[in-house]
Amino acid sequence: MLLTDILLLDYKRCQRRSFLNVYGDPLERNSERDFLLKLRQESQNHIASTLKNFYPHYQKPESGFTTWEDRAKATENLMAQGVNCIYQGTLFESNLPIESPSYQPSLFVDDYEFNCLGKPHLLIKQSGNSKFGDWSYYPISIHLGRRPKPEYKIVAAFYAQLVGNLQKTVPPTPVLILRQQNHYPVDLEQWLPKLHDTVQECMEMLIQSQEPEVFISRQRCNLCHWYNHCYAIAQSQQHLSLVPGVTPSRYQFLLGMGVETVESLADTSPINMAEVMGKEVANKLQKQALAIVNNEAIRHSRFPENIKRLIPSNDIELYFDIEAEPELNLDYLLGILLVESSTQREIFYPFLAETPEAEGEIWQQFLDLVNSYQDAPIFHFSDYEVETIKRLGRLYETPRGQINALLTRFIDLHHRVTTSAILPVESYSLKSLANWIGFEWRDRGIGGDQCVWWYDQWLKTGDRTFLNSIVRYNEDDCRATFYLKNWLIEFLD
Numbered sequence: 001m002l003l004t005d006i007l008l009l010d011y012k013r014c015q016r017r018s019f020l021n022v023y024g025d026p027l028e029r030n031s032e033r034d035f036l037l038k039l040r041q042e043s044q045n046h047i048a049s050t051l052k053n054f055y056p057h058y059q060k061p062e063s064g065f066t067t068w069e070d071r072a073k074a075t076e077n078l079m080a081q082g083v084n085c086i087y088q089g090t091l092f093e094s095n096l097p098i099e100s101p102s103y104q105p106s107l108f109v110d111d112y113e114f115n116c117l118g119k120p121h122l123l124i125k126q127s128g129n130s131k132f133g134d135w136s137y138y139p140i141s142i143h144l145g146r147r148p149k150p151e152y153k154i155v156a157a158f159y160a161q162l163v164g165n166l167q168k169t170v171p172p173t174p175v176l177i178l179r180q181q182n183h184y185p186v187d188l189e190q191w192l193p194k195l196h197d198t199v200q201e202c203m204e205m206l207i208q209s210q211e212p213e214v215f216i217s218r219q220r221c222n223l224c225h226w227y228n229h230c231y232a233i234a235q236s237q238q239h240l241s242l243v244p245g246v247t248p249s250r251y252q253f254l255l256g257m258g259v260e261t262v263e264s265l266a267d268t269s270p271i272n273m274a275e276v277m278g279k280e281v282a283n284k285l286q287k288q289a290l291a292i293v294n295n296e297a298i299r300h301s302r303f304p305e306n307i308k309r310l311i312p313s314n315d316i317e318l319y320f321d322i323e324a325e326p327e328l329n330l331d332y333l334l335g336i337l338l339v340e341s342s343t344q345r346e347i348f349y350p351f352l353a354e355t356p357e358a359e360g361e362i363w364q365q366f367l368d369l370v371n372s373y374q375d376a377p378i379f380h381f382s383d384y385e386v387e388t389i390k391r392l393g394r395l396y397e398t399p400r401g402q403i404n405a406l407l408t409r410f411i412d413l414h415h416r417v418t419t420s421a422i423l424p425v426e427s428y429s430l431k432s433l434a435n436w437i438g439f440e441w442r443d444r445g446i447g448g449d450q451c452v453w454w455y456d457q458w459l460k461t462g463d464r465t466f467l468n469s470i471v472r473y474n475e476d477d478c479r480a481t482f483y484l485k486n487w488l489i490e491f492l493d
């Protein structure tokens with residue numbers, strides 16, 4: 001068995017993912033999504049700019065070898081020569097370590113032998129004795145993330161352990177370089193023991209081929225290449241992770257009570273769950289399961305009766321949705337659907353920045369439109385629109401009074417839906433809700449992350465089909481918001 005840095009990273013993110021990477025059928029993997037390719041490209045750009053800014057004089061080990069042992073040997077040769085900075089080195093240990101000197105905590109896992117492979121982005125020379133002479137090395141990992149996540153630290157500790165073993169020193173302090181190119185040393189006193197526990201568990205699972213159970217968590221599974229495979233299993237099992245609100249800890253508790261499927265959760269009395277998760281959560285979970293089983297929306301028991309106050313209406317109403325490019329901190333499309341009931345007029349206004357520099361211009365166009373319909377409520381879905389209005393107001397120095405007045409017209413439909421109804425959906429995203437009530441996007445299977453990729457392609461190629469696709473998607477988001485609002489009024493009435 002080969003324990004790689006990538007396997008370890010995946011294990012920390014999702015144990016099942018590392019299992020499937022070893023044992024899964026490659027034909028069941030999703031094809032590579034455009035958005036992931038973009039992320040990979042950004043990561044490479046980030047590494048290139050870090051090298052340029054901090055380590056322009058690196059050396060790469062000789063290439064052309066076919067075995068990990070030979071590649072590791074080439075890296076070791078550079079270390080023995082005392083090269084200052086080694087880029088794309090390979091660390092390999094075979095039959096990990098049966099005998100380990102007392103200064104060196106071993107990665108040896110009880111009863112198992114396995115090989116280790118690590119490819120730290122950089123190995124940096126520092127003073128201090130090692131088997132090479134009066135110098136040694138420490139590893140650097142470069143990541144696009146903004147925070148030093150636990151999975152980064154575990155992998156950094158893994159590199160430190162392998163470097164320590166190779167150069168016959170205690171594992172050197174590894175360093176993370178994150179998105180802002182800040183350097184972050186990893187505390188090995190804390191992370192080496194965690195590494196050893198993680199390796200032990202991970203190798204036990206892999207060597208004994210124990211397949212971890214599916215647990216669909218939107219945040220974690222969204223970009224995973226096993227998503228379709230896992231989702232199909234979860235659906236066939238009526239898995240509880242498909243019920244919004246069932247977190248991993250609540251799931252364990254439910255299993256302990258003998259509640260294993262959505263149907264059994266729907267049949268469970270909330271009183272039995274309330275002691276551990278509280279009355280409100282227990283009620284909500286049971287009703288959520290009931291809604292799914294019956295495929296029927298349920299009115300929230302704490303719903304305020306005054307619908308007009310909850311969802312104001314006007315002859316002219318505006319439906320608002322944004323497309324953004326987080327990497328550039330840019331909101332490049334402010335889409336507004338204007339609906340006039342008396343004339344049945346519907347006009348879509350896509351305020352689109354064709355270059356990042358045009359953001360200020362589209363902001364002004366947006367303000368001109370919304371200010372010319374002072375009585376029109378502005379419907380949107382989730383907080384992002386409100387946060388963006390505040391950000392753009394600050395950035396382009398729009399008077400604060402004007403922003404505050406504008407925000408009083410904003411109505412967050414996500415909040416309105418979640419506080420007044422329980423729908424038979426797996427998530428309360430606009431897409432899930434609108435699909436359930438019968439709205440269909442013209443381009444199926446597209447998400448906001450695809451737009452991020454399209455905009456990137458537009459900037460690179462100047463091909464307008466990318467822009468047209470984004471505008472079409474954004475218009476459908478606005479129309480879905482309109483559709484959802486109408487459904488909610490009818491349902492609550």
Ligand code: SF4
Nearest residue numbers: 014017221224227230
């Ligand atoms: S889809 Fe989710 S549960 Fe399945 S392997 Fe990926 S992250 Fe893990």
